[in-house]
Amino acid sequence: MDLQFTDKELAFRDEVRAFLAAELPAELAAKVRRGATLEKADHDRWHAILNARGWLAATWPVDFGGPGWTPVQRHIFEEESARAHAPRIVPFGLAMLGPVLIRFGSKAQQEEYLPRILDGSDWWCQGYSEPGAGSDLASLRTRAVREGDHYVINGQKTWTTLGQHANRIFCLVRTDPQVKPQAGISFILVDLDTPGIEMRPIKLIEGGHEVNEVFFTDVKVPVENLVGEENSGWTIAKFLLTHERTNIAGTGFSTQALEEVKALARARRVNGRRLIDDPLYAARLAQVEIDLEAMKITNLRMLARAQKTGQPGVESSILKIKGTVIRQELNDLARRALGPAAAPFPAEALAGNAAVAPEEHRADAARYFNNRKLSIFGGSNEIQRNILTKAMLEL
C-alpha cells in the first residue's frame, strides 16, 4: 500500500508543471478561470502548443504520434492542466475518433486523418445522439443506404458539441433496419461541406452556443468513409464508451473548483461576517471536500488497477456518477456564495463600478446551470447505474 507517486511520476509532474508555467498563455488561462467562452482560435492555439511538445494526443500509441504515457501520467497531466486553468483538450478528434481509427480504421484512413487531427487541419464533431435516441442510443434512425460506391444519408443528429467549429463529423447511422437495433448500426466519417448538410445552433440553458443539431438530406458519402465493417458500429460505440476514461472523475476540475470556492468564501463578507464563518455554509463546503478527498483516492485506486491490468474496469461508472455529483455540488456552492450577485445576466453586462461579483466569479451561475449537463451526457448517471448493475451486481 503506497499512496504516493513514484519518483519518476513526480519528476513527470514537475516537467508538466514547468511546461504549463512556460507555455500556457496567461490570457487563455484567465479566460478558462472566469468561465468565458473559448473561441476556435483559442482551442487551436492551445492544441498547437501541446502538439509542438508531442503531448496533444495523450491516449495514442507512440507510433501514431502519442506521447506513450501510462494511465497515471495521463492522470497527472489532466490534474495539472486543470490546476493551471489550461483549456480542456477538445476530445472529439483526439480522445474519441483517433483511438477508434487506430483500433478499427484502415491504414488509408489512419494515414489520411490522424495527422490532420494532430496539426489541427480537421476539427471533428460527434454525430451520435438524435432527437429520439438519447439514452437509448441504439434506437437511432438516421439512415445510410448503400448506392453504388456511396452511402446516402438522411436523418438528424443533435447535441453536436462545438460543431460550429468543425469541418468533419463522425456518425453512427442505421445501415440495416431489419435486424435488432444494435446489429444494424455503422460508424461513418462525413465531410461537413458535403451538399445536403445543415447545422443549426441550439441555445443552451445559460444562453451559450455550445451544441448544435445537424440535418442530413440525401447526403452522399463515399463507401471508403466507413470505419470497420458495415453494421459493426455498435462495437465501436461501446469501445468509445468504455475506453479512454481516465479523466472521467474530473477530480482535477473539482480540486480547482474547491480552491476557488474556499477563497471566495473567505474573501466574501455576508451579514457582517465572512461567508466561511457561516456554520451552515462551512458545513456544506467541508462535506464536499471530504467527498472529494475520498473520490481522489477512489480515482487513483481505479487508475492503479487500469495500469496493472491494461483496462479500466466498469467501476469507472462509479467515478462518473460520484465525480459529476461532486463537481455539480461545488458549482452550486460557488453560485450560492454570491447570493443575488450571481443573477445579473449576461454576466459581462455589469462591469467596472457596477460590477457586483468578482470578475472571475461572474459566470458562476451560468457555470452552475451549464454543468447540470455533467450528469446527463456521456451516458447519463442513470445509464451508468444500469451498466454497474449488469457488470457488478449480477442481478
Add this chain to the structure above:
Amino acid sequence: MDFDQSEDRRMLAETLSRYLADRYDVATRIKLAYDAPYHSPERWAEMAELGILHALVSEDHGGMGGHGFDIATVFEELGRTLCPEPVLPALMGLRLLAAAGADLEPALTGAEMLAVAIGEPEAPWDLDALETRAETAGDGWVLTGRKSVVYGGHVASRLLVAARADGGLGLFEVRAGDAEITAYGMIDGGGAAEIFLDATPARLLIADARDAFDSALNAGRVALCAEAVGAMDATKDLLLDYLRTRKQFGRTIGSFQVLQHRTVDLVTEIEQARSITILAADALDGPEAGRRASMAKNLIGRAARLVAEEAIQMHGGIAMTWEAAVSHYGKRLVMIDAQLGDTDFHLTRVMEGLQA
C-alpha cells in the same frame, strides 16, 4: 502508487478471516454478543494467541505492526463478522501505555484486558469539555468524576482514565477493583460500563497527555472506519444475495430497477468509504492524522447509516427480525457513528480547519 496490501498484511487478514469463519461466525456472534459478558473469554484468548493484538503495536513497543494499515486490516476483518471482542479498547489502551513507556506485555498477550475511559455524560467526545478531576493525595492521586459508555469497561482489569489536573489533561491508571463499575450490554452487541470515580486512587502515567489521547483516538477512529468498511461489505453481500433470491410479483426483486439503482448507490458509497479509510490509515501518526481521521469518520458515518437503512429497507419485513443477520449488521453500522465522535462532531472539526 500501489493499493495492494503487503504480503504480511494479506496473511494477517487471511489468518483472522479463517479463524472467524471457523470459530466466530455471525450466528455464534449473535448468541454471544448480547449476554454477559458480551464477548467470549475463550475466543479472546485464542485471538490474542493468533497475534492480532501484536499486529496493533509497533515493533518498538514489542508488537509486530502498529501502522494504520495493520490496524485497518485487523478491524476490517472484525467488522465483516461483527466480532464483539473488545479489541478497540485494547488498541487504544496499548497506544496509551506505549506513550507512557509502560509495560505492554500483559495486555499484548491478552492476559490483561484494558479499557480507555475518556468520555463523560456531558462530554462524550470532546477532550476540552472533560470534567473529571485529578488531585494529589499523599504520594499519589485520586480521581473524581464519571466516565460514561466505556467500551470494554465491563471486563477490563485496568482502566486508563483521562482526568483534568493542574498540569493539564492527564492520563491515569485505575485498578478496576478500586472503582464503582456498572456493566451492561449494547444494542449493537458487545459490552461497556459506567465508571464512577469518587476520590478513587489512581496512578499518574502522563501529566500532559493531550497528544497521547489524540493519537489513541485517531487510531481508534481509523479502526472503527475499517470495521465499518468490513461490515458494509458483508451487508452488501447479504443484500445482493437477497435481491437475487427473493421473489415477488413472480420475479426476483433484484430485477426491479428502483432497487438496482439504490444498490449501485450503496456500492458507490462503500467504495468512497474504503478510499477515505485508506487515506486516514495512511496519515495516522503523521501531521494530517487528526484531519484525515475526522474526514474519514464523517464520511463513514454517513455511508454506514445509508447502507444500514437501505439494506434493511430493501430486505423488507424480515430485516425487522432478530433472526436475520442483516438486522445485526444494521445496528452495528448505525451505532458505530456514536463512538469516538459522530458525523457532526467530525464535520465541525473539518469545518474549523477551513475557517482557520
